[in-house]
Amino acid sequence: MRNTKTRLSLILAAAAVGLAPSSAAADDFAAGSLIVPMDTTYQDLGMFEAYGLVYELLRQGVPVRWVIKVGKGYSEIDFTATSADVRTGTAIPAHGYRGGPWVIDAADAAAAMPIVEAWQAKNVNTTVHEATAAFSGDVARLLVVAPTIAMMADGNQKIARKYMMAAKIPDSAGNPLWPDTSPDMLDPLELAGPTIDDHSDGDLFDEDGDPVYCQFMSMHWGVNDAQANPEVVAEMREFLQHPTHLFAECQAVNAFENLAPHGFFLTPKGFLIGAQPNTYDYYQGDTPFAQIDGPFQSVGGSEPAYTLPPGDSYKGGDIVYITAKGTPIGVNDVWMTGFIDGICPQIKDSPSISAACLTAGKVSYLGGHEYDVKVPISANAKSQGARLFLNSLFEAPCATAEGLPAIDLNKLAPPTVDTPMVTFDIEYANMGAMTALDATLTDTLPPGVTFVSATDNGMYANGVVTWDLGNLGQDEGGTVSVTVELADFGAYVNTVTLGYRAGVNLLSVEAAAMTEYGLGGDTDTTGGMTTTGGGSASDGTTGGGTTSDSSATDASSGGSTGTSGSDSSASGPTTSGGSGNSGGGTGATEGPPTTGGGSGETAGTGETSASTSDSASGTAGTSDTGGCGCRSDDTGAWGMLAGLGALSLRRRRRT
Numbered sequence: 001m002r003n004t005k006t007r008l009s010l011i012l013a014a015a016a017v018g019l020a021p022s023s024a025a026a027d028d029f030a031a032g033s034l035i036v037p038m039d040t041t042y043q044d045l046g047m048f049e050a051y052g053l054v055y056e057l058l059r060q061g062v063p064v065r066w067v068i069k070v071g072k073g074y075s076e077i078d079f080t081a082t083s084a085d086v087r088t089g090t091a092i093p094a095h096g097y098r099g100g101p102w103v104i105d106a107a108d109a110a111a112a113m114p115i116v117e118a119w120q121a122k123n124v125n126t127t128v129h130e131a132t133a134a135f136s137g138d139v140a141r142l143l144v145v146a147p148t149i150a151m152m153a154d155g156n157q158k159i160a161r162k163y164m165m166a167a168k169i170p171d172s173a174g175n176p177l178w179p180d181t182s183p184d185m186l187d188p189l190e191l192a193g194p195t196i197d198d199h200s201d202g203d204l205f206d207e208d209g210d211p212v213y214c215q216f217m218s219m220h221w222g223v224n225d226a227q228a229n230p231e232v233v234a235e236m237r238e239f240l241q242h243p244t245h246l247f248a249e250c251q252a253v254n255a256f257e258n259l260a261p262h263g264f265f266l267t268p269k270g271f272l273i274g275a276q277p278n279t280y281d282y283y284q285g286d287t288p289f290a291q292i293d294g295p296f297q298s299v300g301g302s303e304p305a306y307t308l309p310p311g312d313s314y315k316g317g318d319i320v321y322i323t324a325k326g327t328p329i330g331v332n333d334v335w336m337t338g339f340i341d342g343i344c345p346q347i348k349d350s351p352s353i354s355a356a357c358l359t360a361g362k363v364s365y366l367g368g369h370e371y372d373v374k375v376p377i378s379a380n381a382k383s384q385g386a387r388l389f390l391n392s393l394f395e396a397p398c399a400t401a402e403g404l405p406a407i408d409l410n411k412l413a414p415p416t417v418d419t420p421m422v423t424f425d426i427e428y429a430n431m432g433a434m435t436a437l438d439a440t441l442t443d444t445l446p447p448g449v450t451f452v453s454a455t456d457n458g459m460y461a462n463g464v465v466t467w468d469l470g471n472l473g474q475d476e477g478g479t480v481s482v483t484v485e486l487a488d489f490g491a492y493v494n495t496v497t498l499g500y501r502a503g504v505n506l507l508s509v510e511a512a513a514m515t516e517y518g519l520g521g522d523t524d525t526t527g528g529m530t531t532t533g534g535g536s537a538s539d540g541t542t543g544g545g546t547t548s549d550s551s552a553t554d555a556s557s558g559g560s561t562g563t564s565g566s567d568s569s570a571s572g573p574t575t576s577g578g579s580g581n582s583g584g585g586t587g588a589t590e591g592p593p594t595t596g597g598g599s600g601e602t603a604g605t606g607e608t609s610a611s612t613s614d615s616a617s618g619t620a621g622t623s624d625t626g627g628c629g630c631r632s633d634d635t636g637a638w639g640m641l642a643g644l645g646a647l648s649l650r651r652r653r654r655t
Contacts, residue, residue: 026136027065032106034116035083035129038099039293042092044376046125047383051390052168053119053126054102058399059146059504062112065103066288066394067137074282075099075293079137083129086113087120092129100291100391103137123168125375140288145503147214147399148172148437150204153180153187154252156220159370163386166373169393172504184213188221192231199231199238210435210473211242214398214503217389218252220369226255233262240265240340240361242474243403243433245396247389250301253365265340265363266319268312274305274332274367277324288395289337289364290321292388297381298322298334301369305332316342335388337364337395358403358433364392398434399503405472406432409498413513420486421452422515426496428469429477436500439469441480446492449484456480472500489518 036050037043043050054064069078077096084091104112109130116128149171151160161178170176171184178185186203193202200209204216216239226233233256236246246265248256257263258270276298284290298304305323308314308330316338324332343360371385397403410427426443430436443458443465445451451460458465458480465482486492492515499508 027067027139028134028136029081029103029131030106030134031131032109033131033135034086034104034109034112035081035097035131036102036104037097037127037129038101038291039097040099040376040378041095042127042129043099044294044378046123046127047375047377047387048163048166048373048390049119049123049126049168050102051393052123053116053128054143054394055146055167055169056119057104057112057115058143060111060115061505062104062108062115064143065105065139066100066141066143067097067103068100068140068286068288068291070138070286073285074290076285079135081129081131081135082133083131086116086128086130091132099293100140100288103139106131138286140286141394141399142401143394143399144401145399145404145505145507147393147396147503148184148212149215149217149393150184150186150213151178151182152191152216152218152221152252153185154218154221154225156250157185159219159249160217160389162373163371163389166386167390188225188229188232191235192229193235196231196234199234202232202235204235204239206435206471206473208471208473208476209238210471210476211239211244212435212437212471213239213244214396214434215245215247215393217247217249218256219249221248221252221255223251223255223258226259230259230262233259237262237265237340240363241359242361243358243397244361245364245392245398246361247364247366247392249366249389250303250369253303253306253367257365264315266314266316266336266338266342266365267308268315269309271306272309273303274307274324276300276304276368277327277332277334279325280322280334281325281327282322283329284318284321287318287321289335289388289391291391292384294378294384295381296322296384299368299371299382299385301367303367304369305334305367306336306365307331307333314338314342316344334367335365337362337392339363358397362396364395403434404432404502405430405434405436405500405507407436407472407498407500407509408477409496409509409511411494411496411511411513413494413515415514416516416519417486418518420517421483422449422486422492422517423481423483424494424496424513425479425481426511427477427479428472428498430472430474433474434502435474436472436502439472439498439500441467441469441496441498443482443494443496445482445484446494448487448490449492450487452483452485454480454482458482469498486515486517491516491519 036053038047038050040047057064067078069076072078075098077098078101080094080096082092082094120126120128149169151157151164151171157178157180164178165176168176171178171182173183175182190203193200193205195201198209201207204211204213206212216236221232236256240246246256254271254273257265257267264270280296280298282290313330314320314336319336319338320329320333321337322333322335323329324334339357339360340363341360344357366385366388368385371389372380372382373386374380374383377383377387393399408427408429408431412425412427413422424443426441428441430439445463445465451463451465454460454465454467456467456478458467460466467480469478493512494515495510495512497508497510499506501507
């Protein structure tokens, strides 16, 4: 199917005016919501495993909210709630939760609880509380999928492996040991790819140059190694043109940052090696990267801290989180992060520019060679660096609602026919910022029809036609058709499903169309188009299509991401009904998440269509918290996109 894949000539920047978030406001959580504490009062022993629990909840389709108080300083309280310990039932009086706790909304608690109980049975130090009264908190991130993570086999992968094993976060194959044979363990040659001319032909990309990972980490890649293989840095720069994330520690920082001409992700001229501080100043305390509780101590190594050359400043604002106490920004900095090339500087002051954040990746640098993973955290200040590393795994936009693929799926068929031969057309496109991985299109033929043919190598078996679409990168789409012969007079409903993977989660979206054969209907092709709903949304409301989210390995215990949230925001891929248009295209209508029966519209096509727009969790296209360090506003924005039929298609080519 790759040679039939097309790239939509849609300029998403034109839609950016509708993507700016509103100002942050506290979210309300009902009694029964689950809280994963991240402070030393209640999670001192289970701090690392708490990250693993969050990853497991996401992997099984349960959305998680990262609640961080707007404007808070270092170690300040995020919210206060009254709760009870899930394992023991012990009442917890009003507690000020710190350190960026995670919250599972009460609407998702039933799906989450079996996962929590199974996790706690194996990891006895992981604490979870159940709220006994309503409370409010500022949601900094709405996480909906478990991100895909790649690790660099740079000779010191044992450091990252140690951090991941402490959290019990597995690779994409489910292996918690992250062996060197892991499919996600990439050596420099695999990262560089076969050429030096194409900077997206390494293993961070598919054959179309679309990213297949959300996160990449390198712990100690050597500066000399980078100079000997600069294509790795060139590939990383291309990777960071998407809503992805690079984490580098110790010597890997200067290996990537200081290499001309492909480096300089955060700085104009690179770093000088700084001196290890003993005391620290803390900045940006209300951002996910800064979430720690308890004392912090950096560690030594070949690059314990970083200093900018005289006269230099970072490309973007709000870069430094931890630096030497009493020194200006840019002197002995230990923990920094920002968007590549300063794409989103000062985002708190200029939220209207946040749409640009989904066009750029984040870069995180941590000074020091190897941090501890000892607990309790309160007594092991050198373990906090490992916690900063784990924060970064959930920070990239591609783990959030905003960064998911946004699938438009449209099914077209004549509303009435007086001959038994019928052709159904299926239009599909990914309007989102990240790649829809391993996409498969399946058309379930209605009873009483005989399969005749399918375009584009569609394979027929047992009443289902299947197309392997491969990966669908941003703006990629196409059209396929299936022809059938109807047996008897009657109404025939034909349903199509596009399944794909985002992160390690399996998602899907549906659309349907109905044709009447020989029932006396008007077959005049000048008649108006009618639009039918594509099914029911997964929360039980009527919608333009069905969306599901489940883990590949445990669909039964994962909650559907379309069901979460006590507010109007769906927490997983959202479907909206389509409006018919003269091109027979998508024409997605903007409306509340998980609702959207299509609206009929006069058009001279004489066809019936149902389109589904998977806009990734009700906040899709909103370059908000996931993209820019700003806050979620739970509003959809893809309804403004024009119908697929109005888009001109051109052949996708590698650059």
